[in-house]
Amino acid sequence: MTDVTRRTEQDIALVADVLVLGGGPSGAWAALTAAENGAKVVLAEKGFVGTGGATAAGNTTMIHAGPHSDAREAAIKRRLSIAHGLADRASIERIIDQSFDCLNKLADWGYHYPVNDAGASYRGSLRGPDYLRFMRKKLRKAGVTILDQSPALELLASDGAISGAAGINRLTQQRWSVRSAAVVISTGGCAFLSKALGTNGLTGDGLLLSAEAGAELSGMEFTGQYGLAPAFSSITKGIMYFWATFTDEDGNVLERKGDRQSVVAQNLLKGPVYAVIDQADARLQEGMRRGQPNMFLAFDRKGIDPFTQRFPVTLRYEGTVRGVGGLVIDRSGATNVPGLFAAGDAASRENFVGAVSGGGGPNATWAIASGVWAGQGAGAFAGRIGRLHDHRPAGGLGGAGLKPSEKPNASVDAHTFIEAAQQEILPLDRNFFRTGPGLQASLGRLDTAWRSARAHLSADGLPASEIVRARETAAMLANARWIVASAMARRESRGINRRLDFPNTDPMQQRRLLSGGIDRVWVRPNVIERAIAS
Amino acid sequence: MIELVSHDRCITCQACVSACPENVFDKREHAPPVIARPDDCQTCFLCELYCPVDALYVSPLADAHETVDEQQLIESGLLGSFARAMGWKRAIPGGTENDLTYRMFEDGRVST
């Protein structure tokens, strides 16, 4: 382990009670909550707090349902009915109620919600750029130190507990380190640079950092998640396709029985698929335009009228962003590693959404609730261990892509490894529709790539953007291996683990699959534990 | 992907350099920033919101670059169109009160 306590003058070295990594909604709520509870908080964000992550670019619909309301009961019943037996009522209730409070707080603090035709303040949707800019101001006021353009590269540990993190500033090239009593991982999901909207900074870094510390994951097989977009664009906004008619090259209407995405995926494997949003009346068309302006950028700038003209569509991979898997956490957001907490897309959402996508409300609702809990949990943990951490010697845990295990080899290129990971994860016939032999072969190729990257990949001495890219590359390879190994171990189809060789759901497999490991990936079944995060 | 920094309009505030989540721009002293890493652009359009003078244009093509004509973009009303549709003015947020997203939940096809 390298000693990170010695620093040059140009470097940034800070001390905090709580360090939050990732400034999307979950990180923003974690940082704000910890600060409001009296902790000294640093928030380090790869991009910019306000534009980074999936919410900033995408906008999010929310579950906003008050205690004892019919809407709340309906939302709970709906979640339970589609979760394939892996969610539980107590968790769902706790998440919805926590998020409800926070959505109302936003109004009290001055976020302007629209008023609907019934004259009521409508709180079931947040505009990403506005919401996160608003949170940024709130964080500033609460005294949180924000480090923008500052991706974390590794966790620091002292005596078996997490004691901070270190990274680099992409604009100034400065190294930074923050010594803290607790760290919150809120780095979002992993979409493998698929160009799904707002996801290219989401390369699964937080999961790699945590797994290097021995953290456990769950639900990594529920990642056969793709977003529908006009083929040429990044706009993976699926909601408008609820009013779409899909056709093939010859104009034949595609049957839409069952899962809309599966139909599109099956047909995309045969040829181009087109959509036209021909089932929306004038009032709804105006609602779409004035509710989600980003949906129309692709059309207006290409001169397409999506309500009358058909346009080609594609499916872009979203993985754990709108899928399910991530770090296993308890009620306080704590992982199994002392001092390490997680929230949002970086954490598993199985208790809430089971085996299906949490897009369209649950995920953004979870980001708020889990963020608040991780902020509380990390703050309380810091309070218990006090400022002792200032003096603990700290070592960096980072390996692959940062500190190669053998001699760095300049001919070993990050882009080759990125392509290697993408080739196993992005194609519909590998990861939307899965088969045992296909997964087995994928895992073999990924393990080979991992061993080579682990031994030789390094960007030491190169500009910050390359150093970050090398680490992201390692993270994507690691995430790919957990995804494929977990999908192999679930020998059934359940939710978004679609196994062509096991098309049915097997009641005997109604339990979670835990995973983890760095050089040796492991997967093991777990009986459903009500205690986890409920 | 990002295709234009209008030298006519840019006031060299460097806001886009700080705000781009993908670190696409490099800043320059008293000069418009350069699009230093165009292929890292994730086509999120957010830099357009952070530019106070509508000097940036992001093409909707996510996988390819295209050449754009500034005069034509101005004439067709596309330069700054995202900020106008959102209700952001001079990089100051606004317009959430006009969000009509709730209409998408009226006919019962979508539920959260």
Ligand SMILES: Cc1cc2nc3c(=O)[nH]c(=O)nc-3n(C[C@H](O)[C@H](O)[C@H](O)COP(=O)(O)OP(=O)(O)OC[C@H]3O[C@@H](n4cnc5c(N)ncnc54)[C@H](O)[C@@H]3O)c2cc1C
């Ligand atoms: C197009 C789209 C539309 C969506 N719509 C909905 C919806 O309508 N309803 C819904 O419920 N959900 C929706 N989702 C999902 C929702 O956006 C996410 O669940 C939510 O953003 C998760 O919040 P988060 O804070 O965990 O992650 P993110 O918002 O993704 O933020 C993670 C942050 O961590 C940063 N980061 C990553 N790595 C590092 C590192 N190494 N160091 C420091 N920082 C790092 C990233 O830059 C990013 O800013 C949508 C997703 C997409 C892609």
Ligand code: SF4
């Ligand atoms: S579109 Fe997004 S990623 Fe591209 S330059 Fe603008 S802010 Fe950066």
Ligand code: SF4
């Ligand atoms: S934000 Fe606009 S005005 Fe400011 S530097 Fe960028 S392009 Fe120029």
